[in-house]
Amino acid sequence: MKNKTLLVSLIIILFSTFSYGQTVIVKLSPAPQGKLGVADLWNVSLTNASNETYEIYLYGTLTEKSEGLIATATTSSFDLKKGTRKIKASDFPATPDVTYPGGNPKYKKALVMTGSLPPGEYEYCVYAKLKKNNQDMGSDCLEQIIEDPVMISLISPNDGEEIDTKTLIIFTWVSAKLQKDDNYNLRVVDIQEGQSSEVAIQRNNVWFEQLNIQGNTFKYPKTAKQFEEGKKYAWRIKSGKTESEFRNFKIKQNKENDSLIVGSCDLFEDNYDNPTLWTIVKTNYSGGSCPSHNASGDIKILGSQCQFVDAEDNCDIWVGEI
Numbered sequence: 001m002k003n004k005t006l007l008v009s010l011i012i013i014l015f016s017t018f019s020y021g022q023t024v025i026v027k028l029s030p031a032p033q034g035k036l037g038v039a040d041l042w043n044v045s046l047t048n049a050s051n052e053t054y055e056i057y058l059y060g061t062l063t064e065k066s067e068g069l070i071a072t073a074t075t076s077s078f079d080l081k082k083g084t085r086k087i088k089a090s091d092f093p094a095t096p097d098v099t100y101p102g103g104n105p106k107y108k109k110a111l112v113m114t115g116s117l118p119p120g121e122y123e124y125c126v127y128a129k130l131k132k133n134n135q136d137m138g139s140d141c142l143e144q145i146i147e148d149p150v151m152i153s154l155i156s157p158n159d160g161e162e163i164d165t166k167t168l169i170i171f172t173w174v175s176a177k178l179q180k181d182d183n184y185n186l187r188v189v190d191i192q193e194g195q196s197s198e199v200a201i202q203r204n205n206v207w208f209e210q211l212n213i214q215g216n217t218f219k220y221p222k223t224a225k226q227f228e229e230g231k232k233y234a235w236r237i238k239s240g241k242t243e244s245e246f247r248n249f250k251i252k253q254n255k256e257n258d259s260l261i262v263g264s265c266d267l268f269e270d271n272y273d274n275p276t277l278w279t280i281v282k283t284n285y286s287g288g289s290c291p292s293h294n295a296s297g298d299i300k301i302l303g304s305q306c307q308f309v310d311a312e313d314n315c316d317i318w319v320g321e322i
Helices: 002-021 038-042 106-114 197-203
Strands: 024-028 044-048 054-064 068-074 078-080 083-087 097-099 120-130 136-146 152-156 161-163 170-175 183-190 206-214 217-219 232-239 247-251 279-283 298-302 305-309 316-321
Touching: 024 120, 038 054, 038 068, 038 120, 068 106, 152 232, 170 183, 170 232, 183 197, 197 232, 197 247
Parallel strands: 024 136, 161 247
Antiparallel strands: 024 044, 044 083, 054 068, 054 078, 054 120, 068 097, 120 136, 152 170, 170 217, 183 206, 183 232, 232 247, 279 316, 298 305, 305 316
16 A cells, blocks of 8 residues: 555656646757856746746856856746746846855856856756746756957057157057967058047048058058048958957148148138149139139138138139148
8 A cells, every 4th residue: 555655656746747847948048159157047038838827946057168067046936927938137136146166266256257257168057946846847058168368459559649740650469369370451541530440440441451461560661552641540450350459540730731721721811822722713703813812711611621712702712622
């Protein structure tokens, strides 16, 4: 009689376990590329296929290939009704409890300081468990590889540096964990008004580009397209799929030209009709050029040009490059 009772109990337990195991479908969402934190354990979809409502909690594990189990975490309990529910870390009223059973402190330090584990090969799993008896209702696991970051840092010109036109520009950078024989590509673009360095690099036409540079320095060729005074340029270095940050520099305005143009387009009175500075593009005077010129005429900015209109009868229109 006792043996029959024991057998019936075992059957009930096994049936219950099988039933629960088929009841909740757990589906983890992939963590962001190159990152993995405790919060990624709770980015999960839970589907309750039964008509019952279960009070469950989530139990997560983080395992590194060589270190083994490095962290576990447990959420507060909640009701899981019939249907599908998407869960995220912010859904829980209290921060999940995290323990670090491994002896290496670098994992806890990395999670606390950066929110992500250090480089390594990981498996992360989440289990849906009944609160009343800790029975597994369903689980899911994913793998994640975090690689060492490969950086290219720009050294010179400094970000925002102003460079004289007579100065030889030498582009300099450093790289980490790249091979000595790796090639580098330099790209330089001009920056339009209101653009950031990043937007300029992505959208503007190339001002200068040099491919397959050996080493970490490059002298701007004297035979290349020369930089223009008063303009800003963005630059970046790339090697394979590794790309540096974006920086910019500005070419100083020559002081000799500053004496001809004041501010944006204002002229000194002695230079308003200087033929080397201004070019007449239109005249409304039937006898040719205007009989007289008035330095108090209106000056307007049109793109990269100044337009000067003679005040006397709107006679001549002169244009000069800024």
